[in-house]
Amino acid sequence: MKKDKLTVTNEKKNVLIVQENLAVDENALFDRISAIIENRKCRAATYANQEITMMFWEVGQYINSTVLNNQRAEYGKKILPTLSAKLTAAYGKSFTERNLYRMALFAERISDTDILPMVSARLSWSHILELLPLKSKEALLYYANEVAQRNLGVHELRRQISRKAYERREIAATELSEDSIVPLNVFKDPYLLDLFGLKENYLEADLEKAILTELESFVLEFGHGFTFVERQKRMIIDGEDIVLDLLFYHRTLKRLVAIELKVGEFKAAHMGQMMLYLKWLNKYERQEGEEQPIGLILCTKASRGQIELLEMDRAGIAVAEYWTHLPPKAELEKKIRDILAEAKERLERRKLFDGESGGKHIDYFYEPKDDD
Numbered sequence: 001m002k003k004d005k006l007t008v009t010n011e012k013k014n015v016l017i018v019q020e021n022l023a024v025d026e027n028a029l030f031d032r033i034s035a036i037i038e039n040r041k042c043r044a045a046t047y048a049n050q051e052i053t054m055m056f057w058e059v060g061q062y063i064n065s066t067v068l069n070n071q072r073a074e075y076g077k078k079i080l081p082t083l084s085a086k087l088t089a090a091y092g093k094s095f096t097e098r099n100l101y102r103m104a105l106f107a108e109r110i111s112d113t114d115i116l117p118m119v120s121a122r123l124s125w126s127h128i129l130e131l132l133p134l135k136s137k138e139a140l141l142y143y144a145n146e147v148a149q150r151n152l153g154v155h156e157l158r159r160q161i162s163r164k165a166y167e168r169r170e171i172a173a174t175e176l177s178e179d180s181i182v183p184l185n186v187f188k189d190p191y192l193l194d195l196f197g198l199k200e201n202y203l204e205a206d207l208e209k210a211i212l213t214e215l216e217s218f219v220l221e222f223g224h225g226f227t228f229v230e231r232q233k234r235m236i237i238d239g240e241d242i243v244l245d246l247l248f249y250h251r252t253l254k255r256l257v258a259i260e261l262k263v264g265e266f267k268a269a270h271m272g273q274m275m276l277y278l279k280w281l282n283k284y285e286r287q288e289g290e291e292q293p294i295g296l297i298l299c300t301k302a303s304r305g306q307i308e309l310l311e312m313d314r315a316g317i318a319v320a321e322y323w324t325h326l327p328p329k330a331e332l333e334k335k336i337r338d339i340l341a342e343a344k345e346r347l348e349r350r351k352l353f354d355g356e357s358g359g360k361h362i363d364y365f366y367e368p369k370d371d372d
Contacts, residue, residue: 035127048120053120053128057110059095060103105132109140122148123194130157139166151223156220162329163335171336172320174343175307177350182294183253189220190321191298192337196323204261207324208245211261225252233258233279244277256281256293266303266319271310274317297324308346 064336067079080097081192087095098126106128110116119128126312127147134140143166147157168188176182176190195217211218212231219226226248233244241341246259281293302321312319327335 010189036262039322049124049359050120053123053125053177054116056094056103056125057107057116057120059100060105060107062351063100063104064107090142102129102132109137115141118148119144124154126154127157130154130161133163142166142169146224163326164332164364167336167340168192172318173306174340174347176313177311180313181292182318183315184225186250186253186294187296187303187318187320188221189319190323192326193218193221193322193324194326196324202263204245204263204326207261207263211246222248225250226257227251235284236277237280242276247281253291254289255291256285258293258295260295260297261298262299263300265301266297266299266306268306268310269317270297270299271312271315271317275315278316292316294318304343304346308350 002370031312042127063080080100084095084097084100087100123131123144127144131140131143134143143157143161145301146152146160146165152160152267160252165188169185172187174187176184193207193211196207198206198210206246215228218328219228227250229247229249231246233247235242235244245261246260248257249255250257258274258281260270260274260277261328274297278293283306286293295318297317297319299319299321307319324333
């Protein structure tokens with residue numbers, strides 16, 4: 001018994017139909033085979049990158065354990081040039097003396113074998129070279145996670161490091177108490193909105209318009225997981241219209257994020273305004289399976305002493321500064337360093353008064369699992 005047609009399928013859907021006594025669709029055939037080739041080439045490249053990175057780590061780890069330990073430091077300085085010359089002759093320029101030291105540093109900095117497979121699978125060697133100069137292991141893991149979660153290129157990774165993204169995230173984290181509703185590692189402080197080209201004496205409406213015009217840059221500054229929902233979110237309470245500046249949704253946290261823009265210094269009255277927004281969103285916009293909304297108030301000046309006293313994070317509200325003009329590198333580093341030092345001092349005082357033993361632990365490679 002003859003079949004009317006033969007259907008060739010892949011795992012998900014029919015891709016090509018060859019009917020009896022009819023010619024094969026050559027274009028469809030080419031497209032399908034090209035897709036197979038490109039998919040396998042991509043997977044092969046990813047696998048090759050992972051194996052190369054693991055190879056560099058193993059070389060570095062072996063050098064550390066047999067040559068560069070404390071007892072053989074001087075010996076290592078003598079033997080590495082010779083070893084490098086032999087390896088370079090046999091395997092190419094990847095094994096120069098400088099790169100051998102980099103491999104050793106890589107193995108030293110990423111010594112946790114539980115994290116290593118994830119780093120090697122998602123970061124290229126070029127990414128890792130950008131991370132090695134970082135002095136803080138926590139900072140290294142933060143940026144590694146940013147690359148993995150957001151698929152950042154080397155140029156963007158370098159930009160994030162130069163703009164002190166980790167330190168600004170750490171400043172925001174120090175403002176959170178143990179009872180905070182605001183999740184850890186979501187916001188920064190301050191935010192650098194220097195790409196919007198705002199001139200002096202701008203209005204809140206100007207800032208909002210600039211954000212929407214450069215939405216991609218704004219989301220990139222905010223971080224992984226944010227999705228834009230609506231501007232000028234209208235809410236009616238007791239017949240009165242109130243308007244929220246920006247509404248986002250965080251896909252990983254599964255909750256709405258309300259953002260209110262303020263030109264000027266933070267005022268305590270801003271807290272009540274944001275609480276009203278969050279109560280309304282929780283009652284009328286929150287959907288099944290979502291967590292309760294949280295809010296972020298962006299101000300020209302954060303008034304962090306007031307914010308600490310108000311304990312706003314326990315109501316699901318964070319406050320952060322935003323800067324529309326980026327200072328020179330040295331000045332930026334100093335300002336961020338000073339703000340972070342002050343934030344840590346406030347945190348230590350809070351621990352002393354509250355009897356806390358320490359802050360929250362940040363697992364930068366935590367991956368939320370889908371609910372059952």
